[in-house]
Amino acid sequence: MQAKSPAESLSCDVCVIGGGSAGLSAAAGAAQLGAKVVLIERGAMGGDCLNTGCVPSKSLIAAAHAAHMFTAAMALGVGEAIAPRIDFEAIHHHIHGVIAAIAPHDSVERFEGLGIKVIRQIARFTSPTELVAGPYRITARRFVIATGSRAIVPPVPGLRALDPLTNESVFEMIARPDHLLIIGGGPIGLEMAQAFRRLGAQVTIVDVAGILPRDEPEAAELIRGVLRDEGIVLHEHAKLIDPQKTQSGVSATIETPTDRHDITASHVLVAAGRKANVEDMGLELAGVESGAKGIVVDGRLRTSNPRIFALGDVAGGPQFTHIAGYHAGIFIRNAMFGLPAKVDYAALPWVTYLDPEVAHVGLTEAEARKTHGDVTVIIEHMDDNDRAQAERRTEGFVKLILTGRGKVLGATIVAPHAGEMISLWGLVISGKVKLSAVASMIAPYPTLAEISKRAAGAYFKPKLFGRLPKTWVGLVQKVFR
Structure with a gap:
């Protein structure tokens, strides 16, 4: 029997497990700051988002939107109500063509070009300070677990x-x-x-x-x-x-x-629903605690082993690609700059890419009432928006959740392109921008986004057109004749 070759030892500053959104962002950020980085990925580079999640789903939705326009155009007096010819094999090619166009950004070649050692193997911890991946035995100053999640099959008998x-x-x-x-x-x-x-x-x-x-x-x-x-x-x-x-x-x-x-x-x-990928990684040997939702982390995304961080879906928090990137930034500030950065989901946005889109940031009304007690709720409907009327897309609204003093706690927009409009309210919440700044901004006309300015202005209407302002205006008119 041929003797098994000894494992090759590697030592680095950062070892990242998982080549999805969180892992790639953490690896690229650390490498560009001069750290020696090893990246381990056993499957396709780009992870779920590129290969089986955000990118293919939005590509399919784009095809569906194009098909829907055949009948939707009738509301504008264009065309006949005919069903489009659907070539599903061509749609498949479209989806995978989009994936192929984006894939080079997540490729092994790009990350090797950043000076990162990329290993296409399964990673398993053997101790709190070491793991093995194929023929390599790796030690690192910091480890990152970014193995993502997968779809679960509900426990329905026979399913x-x-x-x-x-x-x-x-x-x-x-x-x-x-x-x-x-x-x-x-x-x-x-x-x-x-x-x-x-x-x-x-x-x-x-x-x-x-x-x-x-x-x-x-x-x-x-x-x-x-x-x-x-x-x-x-x-x-x-x-x-x-x-x-x-x-x-x-x-x-x-x-x-x-x-x-x-x-x-x-x-x-x-x-x-989805389940965090934590199996067969030797987490118990690494001293890393995990639970039903994934790996247990503190506010700085450190696991029970402070040398090891968990980012993205596997960390048991919100499962969004933009959260994976956000987590990578928290890791970089902690591990590279030594700053005690912590996660803050107060301005967490999400979008459901229906037609119309459903976009949200911050607290819902129920969450706000539970945390803050009495809140002010403002709802403005899209049928009061001129651009929505012009395009015959008047279904939808913007809903603001405010404190009594006008601080924005949360916002929901249901409208075409709502995902493009919700970032304004994320900035308002995270940047502590006053509602008056939104109400007084100059918004281009006619745009769907004017609905946000209208909603902000609605908060000030009772004050602006109340008894005291009217009295003051009356005095001004008498004095300056």
């Missing part, structure tokens, strides 16, 4: 045997599903539901609770109507019972508080 689609497989389809049964009414499930429906598939959604549970109830109610108007069958507070394979796809029973009926579908897509 796993169907081999359901997840975000890791749905974008590999080259033929459109006839009838897509989606389990989960969160952002991913709803985005996929609207996209596939607009591309010609029948779509049914089953959720054990209500749709968009983290968003304002007014947003969920509006989206509920939009989805049903587009022909999506929505079952909330429902259970899927006895799913089985059939010759044409799957069959199951849907049970709601008031009804029970059978359903057949060609495909099942699971979009019902």
Whole structure:
């Protein structure tokens, strides 16, 4: 028997496990600051966001939007109400063409060009200060765990045997599903539901609770109507019972508080939550504590072993790509500059890329009332916006949550391109910008974004047009005749 070759020892300043958004940002930042960096990735560079998440889903949504415009244009007096021809194989090529266009930014070659040692292996800790990855034994001053998360299959008896689609497989389809049964009414499930429906598939959604549970109830109610108007069958507070394979796809029973009926579908897509990737990493040997949500971290993203940080989805917090990048910045400030930087989610934004989009930042009304007691709520509807009227896109609103003194605690926008407009309110919250600054800014006319200025101004209307200002104006007019 041939003797096993001894492991090659590597020593570095920073060793990053995971080549997704958080890991790549941390590795690139550390390397560009002069640190010696090793990056370990066992799968595809770019992680979930590039390969099976944000990039392919938004590419599919773009195709669905283009298809929807065939019929939506009729409201503007353009064209005939004809169904577009859907070439799903061409859509598949479009999706993967977008991935290929972005991939060089996340490639091994780019990171090696930054002076980073990239190792394509599985990483396992052997002690609090060391790990192995293939033929390498690595020690580092700081370790970063950024292994991300994966879709979970709910514990519905018989569901796993169907081999359901997840975000890791749905974008590999080259033929459109006839009838897509989606389990989960969160952002991913709803985005996929609207996209596939607009591309010609029948779509049914089953959720054990209500749709968009983290968003304002007014947003969920509006989206509920939009989805049903587009022909999506929505079952909330429902259970899927006895799913089985059939010759044409799957069959199951849907049970709601008031009804029970059978359903057949060609495909099942699971979009019902995610699980942190913490298995088979030797975390116990590294002295790293983990729980049901992922790795336990403090405010500085340090694990129970202070030499090891956890970033992104695996850290058990909000699961967004922009949070992964934000976490990388927190790590850089701590590990590279020695600053005690901590995470602060007070201005955390998120967007559900439906049509209209649902964008939110800060606290919801319920969260604000729980924390601050009495709050002021302002809602301005898009049908009062001239650009929305011109484009016949008047569904939606902006909702502001304020303290009694006008400090912005949270904002929700439901509108076309709401994700492009929510950053203003994120800046207001994080930069402690006064509401009066938004109310007095000059906004270009006509734009959808004027709705934010209108909402800010609504707070000051009672004060501006109240009894005291009117009295003062009357005195001024008498004096300056």
